[in-house]
Amino acid sequence: MNKIPCPNGYRQMELLPRVSDFIVRHRMVEQGVKVLAAVSGGPDSVAMLHILNLLKDDLGISLHVAHLNHRFRGAESDEDARFVTGLAGRYQLPCTVEALDVTAYQKRKNLSKQVAAREVRYRFLLDTAALAGARRIALAHQADDQAETILINFLRGAGVPGLKGIVPVRENLYIRPLLTVRRFEIERYCREQDLPFRQDSSNLEQIYLRNRIRQDLVPVLEKGYNPALVPALLRLGEICREEDAFLEDASVKAYQESLLEESTEKVVLGLERLGRHPAALRRRILRLAWQSLARSSRNLAYSHTETLMDLVGESPAGSRAVLPGNIAARRTYETLEIILGQGRPKIPYYIYPLNIPGATFIPEIGRTVHAVIKPRVAAGDPRLLPREEALLDLDRLPSRIFVRRRREGDIFHPFGHVAGGKLKDFLIKQKIPQEERDKIPLVSTPGEIIWAGGVRTGEGFKIKDTTGQVLHLKLDP
Known part of the structure; x- marks a missing residue:
């Protein structure tokens, strides 16, 4: 277990009112809701649980603690599980701790270690929330995680949706109460409140991109380019979230204006109507058309979106494109038809x-x-x-x-x-x-x-x- 000293000269702002205001501003919880707190045992999740436990009466919520032992680090992982169990016991909170062989799952599904852990962890949280009757799942992502995510997405060439980073509330289920709190503030809070925590040794391994960005790139940028890098990235994320929300609202309206026909099997857009809108909105309109047929909230990949942009641009009538989800697009003289099923026969009853x-x-x-x-x-x-x-x-x-x-x-x-x-x-x-x-x-x-x-x-x-x-x-x- 570790306790980290605070930076010299740093004056701690009171975290409880800040976190409470952030929860209320983003409508993360309602009176009477049960929140499943995902606790790894590290400083972020330990601080989150401590703060939520102090705020639970004012917010009118109840808590249930959840911890997944991924079995990646042997005895160290087992000790993490025992630590979280004891932590929940001290707060007199119900607790679910499970140990799953993520390595076996990783090999069977042929996934990377991180992707396998994420899939198993989120399935565990969903199942535990359902069994516990929890309607929210609290995750301990904080401001430095947000800055690192925005940098990662920038390096991958993401647009505005990627540069907005981690959202405070996702799917009206996952909430992130500490998203504006810096890592050093959390460490200071743990020190002042005398909160022990566990340290995950894998966070130091350089094989992971996020660790290299945290340990190498961010310090270089802060030292040589912008000492206030993290606040600057947080502002960028907030601006991109607001602009993305505005563009999404505008694109929904533009989609309706461009729409000629819509059913569960076909979307038809008028090329002349589509051409009235700028390229930034046209891309979103085309993604909305695909999402309507795919019944998916995920974004269409950039390459597929650009294929559709080419279809509505200079491509001749009769040009076609194949899209994910068994969906095809076809340009006529005056329309773009996006079709589900590509004409395949229906499966008879059996x-x-x-x-x-x-x-x-x-x-x-x-x-x-x-x-x-x-x-x-x-x-x-x-x-x-x-x-x-x-x-x-x-x-x-x-x-x-x-x-x-x-x-x-x-x-x-x-x-x-x-x-x-x-x-x-x-x-x-x-x-x-x-x-x-x-x-x-x-x-x-x-x-x-x-x-x-x-x-x-x-x-x-x-x-x-x-x-x-x-x-x-x-x-x-």
Whole structure:
């Protein structure tokens, strides 16, 4: 555990009012909401938990602590977990601590260490929030993290959306109360409040770009170019956030002005109307058209956006482009048509008995569901399985199980959710494109969906401590 002295001559401003004002200004929480605090044990998350615990009565919130042991650093990681458990105990807060083999997940998914850790960590936080009934997840990103993110995005050639950096509130779920607080202020706060914390040795490893920027580039820029680099980058991020919000509002209006036709399968934009708008808005209009069909909030990549810009520029009528999400664009003499599905035939309805144990081939989608019965002790941790696999409580399953295509009005109660709802709404929230939804095989009883293949298992058939045998399902290819 570490305590870091404050910089000489630094006068600490009171953090509690600043953080409280920041939370209120960005409407991070409401009265009565439960907040899941993600605590690694480092100074940032320790300070965040301490501050939120002091503010919880004034804000009208309750707290639940969450810590994921990634098992990257052996005994050091185990000690982090014990430290966070003890910290939550001292505050008399409920706490969920899990240990997952992220290295195994990384190798199985062929991901980088950082990407694998991020995917497992966010899945853990989402699942824990659902089980705890938390409607917000507090993350301890601070001002220096923000400055480093903006620098990273600048070096990668990002536009305004990238230069705005980390947003204070994302998806009305993730909140970052310390985003305007400097790292040295947090260290000073921990010192003055006598808060012990853990130090992650991987933060010193030079193999990671963020660490090199923090340890090498930022000090060089501060010493030789701008001593107030971090505040300058924070101003840049704030300006870009405001301008991005303005441009987004303007682009929505411009999109409606350029729109000739819009359905779930096609968007048609008028070239003459589109040409009335400057290039900065045209790019955003084209991204909005793609997002409308892809049912996605993510941005279309720069290369694909520029391909569309070329189509509406000097390309002849009949020119085409292929876009992500099974979407194509075609220029006519007067319009740009963006089409979902590229004319592929729809998948007909099917239903087959599921072979248990055995394999069930589905010719309509060209995939196979494999079913194997295993004792619980040999099945492993279901949270570490890829999405193409699932473990279910065999003892609670009926004898008649089928695999079928979705139907209009299907109801699904996903794992981790308090209640069920329309399968269509769930798939939309999972950002699964419309053209992909009929390709999802549904393993079902006569009246209930057990597993939306490759997406999520049902809540009613999850593995429990009392489970004896499990049904291991795997979707190929």
